[in-house]
Amino acid sequence: MIHLPREETKAMVAVHGWSGILLGLLLYAVVLTGTAAVFAEEIGAWSAGHLATQSAFERPMAETLRRLGDETPAQYREAVDLFETGDHDLGLFFHRHEMDGGELISRGLFYVIGQDGRVTHRQQGTNEDVYGARNDNALSAFLVDTHVRLHVPNPWGLLLTGILGLSMLVAAISGLLIHRHLFKDIFTLRRSGSAVLANRDAHSVAGTWSLPFAFILAFTGSFFSFFGTVGMPVVAMAAFGGNVQALTEAVYGNPGKPDPRPAAIGNMDRINADAIARAGAIPTFVTIENFGRADAKVTTYHPPKAAAIAPMSLLYDGATAAFLQEKPLIGPKPSAGGTLAAIMSPLHFGNFAGLLSKAIWFGLGFAMCYVTYTGIRLWLVRREGGVRSFAWLERTNMVVGLGLPFALAASAAAFLLAMPLGSATWWTPAGFLVGAALAVGAGAIAPDAARLSAWLRNATAVLLLALPPVRLLTGGPSWGRAFAAGQPIIVTLDIAFLLAGGWMLWSLRDRAHAHRPSIALQPAE
Amino acid sequence: MMTLLTLTAILISATLILLLGLGDPKRRRAARQGEGQGSPLRRLLAVGAFLPGLTFILFSDAAAILLWLGGTAVAGWVVTLVLASKSNAKGMRREGANASKKHN
Numbered sequence: 001m002i003h004l005p006r007e008e009t010k011a012m013v014a015v016h017g018w019s020g021i022l023l024g025l026l027l028y029a030v031v032l033t034g035t036a037a038v039f040a041e042e043i044g045a046w047s048a049g050h051l052a053t054q055s056a057f058e059r060p061m062a063e064t065l066r067r068l069g070d071e072t073p074a075q076y077r078e079a080v081d082l083f084e085t086g087d088h089d090l091g092l093f094f095h096r097h098e099m100d101g102g103e104l105i106s107r108g109l110f111y112v113i114g115q116d117g118r119v120t121h122r123q124q125g126t127n128e129d130v131y132g133a134r135n136d137n138a139l140s141a142f143l144v145d146t147h148v149r150l151h152v153p154n155p156w157g158l159l160l161t162g163i164l165g166l167s168m169l170v171a172a173i174s175g176l177l178i179h180r181h182l183f184k185d186i187f188t189l190r191r192s193g194s195a196v197l198a199n200r201d202a203h204s205v206a207g208t209w210s211l212p213f214a215f216i217l218a219f220t221g222s223f224f225s226f227f228g229t230v231g232m233p234v235v236a237m238a239a240f241g242g243n244v245q246a247l248t249e250a251v252y253g254n255p256g257k258p259d260p261r262p263a264a265i266g267n268m269d270r271i272n273a274d275a276i277a278r279a280g281a282i283p284t285f286v287t288i289e290n291f292g293r294a295d296a297k298v299t300t301y302h303p304p305k306a307a308a309i310a311p312m313s314l315l316y317d318g319a320t321a322a323f324l325q326e327k328p329l330i331g332p333k334p335s336a337g338g339t340l341a342a343i344m345s346p347l348h349f350g351n352f353a354g355l356l357s358k359a360i361w362f363g364l365g366f367a368m369c370y371v372t373y374t375g376i377r378l379w380l381v382r383r384e385g386g387v388r389s390f391a392w393l394e395r396t397n398m399v400v401g402l403g404l405p406f407a408l409a410a411s412a413a414a415f416l417l418a419m420p421l422g423s424a425t426w427w428t429p430a431g432f433l434v435g436a437a438l439a440v441g442a443g444a445i446a447p448d449a450a451r452l453s454a455w456l457r458n459a460t461a462v463l464l465l466a467l468p469p470v471r472l473l474t475g476g477p478s479w480g481r482a483f484a485a486g487q488p489i490i491v492t493l494d495i496a497f498l499l500a501g502g503w504m505l506w507s508l509r510d511r512a513h514a515h516r517p518s519i520a521l522q523p524a525e
Numbered sequence: 526m527m528t529l530l531t532l533t534a535i536l537i538s539a540t541l542i543l544l545l546g547l548g549d550p551k552r553r554r555a556a557r558q559g560e561g562q563g564s565p566l567r568r569l570l571a572v573g574a575f576l577p578g579l580t581f582i583l584f585s586d587a588a589a590i591l592l593w594l595g596g597t598a599v600a601g602w603v604v605t606l607v608l609a610s611k612s613n614a615k616g617m618r619r620e621g622a623n624a625s626k627k628h629n
Binding site: 184185186187188189190191205206209210212213304306307308309347350352353354356357360361363364367 | 527528531532545546549551552555584585586587588589591592594595596598599601602604605606608609
């Protein structure tokens with residue numbers, strides 16, 4: 001592998017260690033919630049008990065769209081977003097774009113159309129109100145928000161996660177440079193030697209196997225964090241006199257001669273049917289520009305086609321419903337930059353090939369959590385018995401490393417209990433905070449690291465085992481109903497939680513037997 | 526069909542990685558299991574493990590390449606963990622037997 005001179009290797013080891021130790025715990029939180037968020041859509045369906053399988057884009061909507069367009073004030077007809085919300089209901093957001101404190105926002109009227117075609121919800125607000133957490137998606141929204149910005153207000157939260165992504169990139173590159181026997185050691189996991197050796201092997205083996213994806217996930221994650229907070233404002237300042245709206249229109253819009261003559265919107269049902277046939281998949285999102293005008297344009301966004309990883313978007317004439325072209329993500333014509341920008345999302349979220357790609361990305365995310373956690377442990381055991389004591393950091397690492405899964409399981413339990421009462425948006429984060437407080441409390445009173453580890457693992461296992469029964473007892477659909485409705489994901493996640501909880505309890509029992517003869521304090525878990 | 530093909534490719538690579546892991550000289554020395562495979566055999570197994578991915582590259586199937594790479598990486602890590610727990614369990618049994626012999 002790469003052989004650096006001794007001094008440079010020492011410097012790299014220092015860079016690797018300190019980049020991990022300074023931001024490692026926050027990075028662990030971001031990676032762990034990101035790993036769970038890979039299945040955000042499935043967790044949303046499981047937690048809310050969604051049973052509908054027919055997409056809103058497969059049901060007639062043209063008449064409803066025209067009627068609501070007529071009812072909506074002209075000031076909010078600049079654009080319309082169409083997307084699925086709740087249990088395959090249709091969300092229609094008529095809005096205009098405006099700047100608010102230097103930030104581009106959308107403001108308008110939001111309608112939810114139920115499966116029977118009737119308006120079930122009407123609300124005036126901004127994009128933050130429309131796309132924020134609701135009672136039925138509070139759990140998945142909480143997971144995503146924790147991953148994206150750690151609940152720190154914008155833009156600071158995004159900047160923080162962007163910096164964490166960069167620190168992960170630094171750790172991955174420096175790790176590659178300092179590892180002298182990358183392939184020779186790839187199967188070597190010594191567990192019976194010294195604590196340093198065992199932790200070093202655990203850290204480097206998981207790190208080596210997941211190395212290419214550490215680069216990919218760190219880079220794409222930083223890209224998403226810095227794109228809106230740094231990239232867009234800087235480019236807008238350099239080329240558009242600071243006008244972010246003009247930049248957005250130039251990059252994502254559809255150039256053409258403006259034609260403000262009034263014209264009824266074309267048949268949306270025809271557009272949906274054509275788009276589904278061309279893309280071979282239901283749209284994930286649809287936008288209409290210049291609604292009610294002769295120059296209206298409809299863009300439908302779809303998951304990637306087979307063998308591709310870039311999502312697909314199709315452009316239609318809004319007034320005539322005629323297909324115009326396959327549209328690149330950026331600009332009016334295909335470009336290398338446009339393709340690169342388009343593959344960022346599937347590379348980061350692993351959502352390009354259904355459940356298989358999500359399962360693999362989940363596994364990779366788990367490996368990266370393990371790398372981060374064992375990396376901090378390695379740094380600590382190397383300093384054991386030194387002049388300075390890092391016992392507090394060892395305990396903190398355990399509280400975060402094992403307490404975070406416990407707090408996430410607690411937030412899921414809180415969601416299941418609160419959703420039927422309509423207060424899940426409040427109780428989901430509250431449940432997380434209660435779980436986190438319990439983990440911190442356990443960290444404060446536990447007599448030793450082994451006991452703290454056992455407490456947190458036991459508590460997490462019990463909560464995971466309790467989630468499926470709690471879901472059923474609070475009115476969630478039974479396995480029979482889920483299967484009959486064609487929603488096996490509900491059953492799959494129930495089984496996954498039961499298996500995870502059972503495995504944790506079993507491994508603890510195994511560990512207790514293995515450690516019984518020893519009365520000495522075990523190395524930090 | 527595509528999913529099945531990708532899964533088969535991952536399975537083939539994972540099986541060859543398992544064989545590589547079983548005969549890995551350093552792992553076997555650390556677990557006191559004797560000598561490992563020779564270099565020619567290991568090279569052959571490594572090339573075999575990469576073949577499914579190379580096939581996807583030849584067919585320019587970007588999604589399958591990524592799935593294969595990610596799936597194989599996860600499978601490789603799991604194989605290493607399983608092999609370690611097996612040799613660890615054997616080691617513990619061996620230690621236990623030695624301890625009881627001493628005791629007797």
